[in-house]
Amino acid sequence: MELYKTNQLKIYNSLSKSKEVFKPIVEGNVGMYVCGPTVYSNVHLGNVRTFMSFDMIFRYLKHLGYKVRYVRNITDAGHLTDDDAEDKISTKARLEKIEPMEVVQRYTIDFHNTLQNINNLPPSIEPTATGHIVEQIEIIKDILAKGMAYEVNGSVYFDVLKYNETENYGILSGRKIEDSIENTRALDGQSEKKNPQDFALWKKADERHIMRWPSPWSDGFPGWHLECSAMSTKYLGSEFDIHGGGMDLKFPHHECEIAQSKVKNGVNPVHYWMHANMLILNGEKMSKSTGNYILPNEIFSGENNILSKPFSPSVTRFFMLQANYRSILDFTNAGIEASEKGYIKLEEAVNNLDNIAVSNKSSIDVKGWKQKCYDAMNDDFNTPILIANLFEAVKFVNLLLVKKETITAIDLKELKSTLKAFFYDVLGLKNEIQQDSSDKLTGVIELLIQMRKEARDNKNWSLSDQIRDELLALGIQLKDGKEGTTFSVN
RNA sequence: GGCGUCGUGGCCGAGUGGCUAGGCUGGGCUCUGCAAAAGCUCCUACAGCGGUUCGAAUCCGCUCGAUGCCUCCA
Known part of the structure; x- marks a missing residue:
């Protein structure tokens, strides 16, 4: 019998801010989505902690006998830099004079190698943003048709204030939209957005922008938040069990995801929101x-x-x-x-x-x-x-x-x-x-242990101590016990 | 400024109304030729000030300090 039938797993749900008994939508199956990296630089230890945390969660769910579909995306487009609203990958490619996809390839490989080093299991599906442009455009069309987004100069923005009239923007982060309106810092004007809280679903690409795709609104690229809604819906359905990510993604990224998915699919997408803390x-x-x-x-x-x-x-x-x-x-x-x-x-x-x-x-x-x-x-x-x-x-x-x-x-x-x-x-x-102790090495050490025992039986302490100390200097520690001598290799 | 999180013994780090966290470090003991390893044992803490309670590190309030987000971030 599967262990999950006799173990009551509780999960801290960021949505309710409390531990809840975990009950998957379909018994015995778990759908889990975790926000992956933007592959524009080497993953640092903080990134690794987040992915390692969800790897542990993935492993325990599997250990309990759940059939887990674990989806973790690779963000290879759409994630903007703060200063001049340029795509991170695109920026890096321009600086290094290489193709954006070379940047993506280089850091995707680094990401995979690092996670493998630290013994993370690969996810079940690892989709990319650029591989799901079509799906993202379809979601934008749908949100526009429902009147929750608007187009300006070839870019499309999600209308957060309008959404908040009938829904709760801030359901996850606990923010009140009124507060954010009051406390919005003055940005350098020139914004096309109706309100600073609005976020991009589609951005028109300017001439220098290398990464671009055709759409009904302009040649451009999708907004960062959209990819997760598109890919989680595609592979896990409009409603799924667990969504994870770093604590820093809670707002605005995950809040935006909820809003997009809610408009598109009419339901709250995620049952259990999980956030790993910072290193x-x-x-x-x-x-x-x-x-x-x-x-x-x-x-x-x-x-x-x-x-x-x-x-x-x-x-x-x-x-x-x-x-x-x-x-x-x-x-x-x-x-x-x-x-x-x-x-x-x-x-x-x-x-x-x-x-x-x-x-x-x-x-x-x-x-x-x-x-x-x-x-x-x-x-x-x-x-x-x-x-x-x-x-x-x-x-x-x-x-x-x-x-x-x-x-x-x-x-x-x-x-x-x-x-x-x-x-x-x-x-x-x-x-x-265990990996360091080959059979040959074991044989050699056991021989030395035997020789040392003979020296000790003859009270030849200088020889016995020499064997012990020189082995220790090599990282091999002898351990004397009642039952004889054992060793470990470091 | 707004919204959060957190302050635990020498260090790291759990717990969260009454009952041992655990690891590392340091002291003592057992074992040992001497050590190491292993075992036993000691150092017994919850930022400060009030309040609730029979009882608070654990709940409430205030103060101080740290930190995250609010702008890209795992």
């Missing part, structure tokens, strides 16, 4: 302009001015999973160093699962422990609590190894499968220790 660096917002930012590859390679040494993708992932996805997380050297030490302990315990002897009765409560793991994840994907429970299992494993606790074969099987399922499948961690 900050040394207490401050990540920002390219101030230099306070770090790229994932710089963490893995150690080529940066922030960290004392390189940290692996799994350690980076583990660090981020030790905080709740809805909390702001501060990335610091001390923080990831602490995570690395804990992570190694956890990895070793996972490896040691196979070295445990069984008894005819259990002194530890495996069932109760397992339930606590599920309770943590069922409570809005509380990975910090889950990890705290995994460390409880680490203690079990270590006590079992020195025979201070006992376990039956059945309980051991359950402990193994549960710990491995959460470690590998749900949290998406990799066991880096």
Whole structure:
């Protein structure tokens, strides 16, 4: 039987600002849409945290037995820069004197490589904005026909004030449109919009704009917010279960999405809105302009001015999973160093699962422990609590190894499968220790362990310590125990 | 200025009306030839000031501080 039938998952819904019991539209199936990146530069660690958070959510939903269709778009057109209303991709292409699609290709590859490095699963569908121009034009036609948009000089804008007469613009972000009217900063005039709150559905392209498509209104390009409405509707339907994205997209992006979809399809598109919180660096917002930012590859390679040494993708992932996805997380050297030490302990315990002897009765409560793991994840994907429970299992494993606790074969099987399922499948961690120990290396080390034992039996401490210390210098740690000596490779 | 979020022990980071978070660090002990590893154990906190309550870190109010959005942003 599928696990979702016996687990009551609760999800924090940004729409209601509370945790709600998760009930999909179609039992056993989940439709999830997550706003993807605009591929005009390398993804930084903050981007990665958001996508990693939804990867964890995707993984747990699958673990519960749901059939999940996970759609995450690539924004390759329509996302404007702030200063001169030019497309981000187009700007980059002009600056580097390459084709816009070369920009898209370069950073899409970087995005995929980085997410693969950090062990994210690929989404079920990864559609692009430029691949859905036709769908977007159809939505604009529909919104125009319903009188909720207007055309000015070849551009089309969504009429937010009119929409707000019958609907609630601000339903997600909690903003009141009156406030935003009062507090709108004076923009440099020249706006075609009837009201500053209005947003573009279609923009006419000027002469220098490289990316352009024909439409009934002008040669131009779609507004940024529109692509998500078009693609989520196309692949998940007019109503679907989960929509995710970074906290910073809540307003205006997601608010606009709701408005567009509501006009087009007549229903509120999303049942559960989920927002992942920001990652900050040394207490401050990540920002390219101030230099306070770090790229994932710089963490893995150690080529940066922030960290004392390189940290692996799994350690980076583990660090981020030790905080709740809805909390702001501060990335610091001390923080990831602490995570690395804990992570190694956890990895070793996972490896040691196979070295445990069984008894005819259990002194530890495996069932109760397992339930606590599920309770943590069922409570809005509380990975910090889950990890705290995994460390409880680490203690079990270590006590079992020195025979201070006992376990039956059945309980051991359950402990193994549960710990491995959460470690590998749900949290998406990799066991880096295991990868480094080839059979040949293991044989060599075991030989040295044997030689050291003989030296110790002869009280030849200088030789035994030399073997131990020089191996340690190579990253191989010997561990003496009652049952003999074991080792780990870092 | 407007709309939010948050302030937890040496550090990171959960919890959110009464009951152990967890990790890292530091001290002590057991084990060990000495260490390391492992185990046990100690350091027992909730920004400040009021209020509600039998009882508040947890609810309410104010103050202070941090931070996000309001303009592109995961």
